[in-house]
Amino acid sequence: MFRSKLTKVVALLVVLVMALGSTVHAATPEYIICLECETPCYVFEFEDGKIKEALCQVCGNDDPEAFVLPEEAEDISP
Numbered sequence: 001m002f003r004s005k006l007t008k009v010v011a012l013l014v015v016l017v018m019a020l021g022s023t024v025h026a027a028t029p030e031y032i033i034c035l036e037c038e039t040p041c042y043v044f045e046f047e048d049g050k051i052k053e054a055l056c057q058v059c060g061n062d063d064p065e066a067f068v069l070p071e072e073a074e075d076i077s078p
C-alpha cells in the first residue's frame with residue numbers, strides 16, 4: 001500500500017520537474033547571433049532573459065554584449 005502511494009508521489013514529482021524544465025527551456029533561445037561575424041552560436045549561457053556568457057566558435061568573440069538574440073538580430077539586418 002505505502003509503496004504504491006510513494007510511486008504516485010514520485011511520478012507526480014517527475015511530471016512537475018519536467019513541466020518546470022520545459023518552461024525554462026522555452027525561455028532560452030535555441031541560438032544567439034554573434035555581432036562580429038553574424039553567425040548563429042550555440043555555445044552560451046542564458047539567465048534572467050539575458051545572455052550571460054557566450055563564445056563564438058567562428059571568430060572567437062566571447063563578449064556577451066556582442067551577441068544578440070535571433071529576434072533582435074532581425075531588426076538589425078536589412
Ligand SMILES: [Zn+2]
Nearest residue numbers: 034037056059
Ligand atoms: Zn563571431
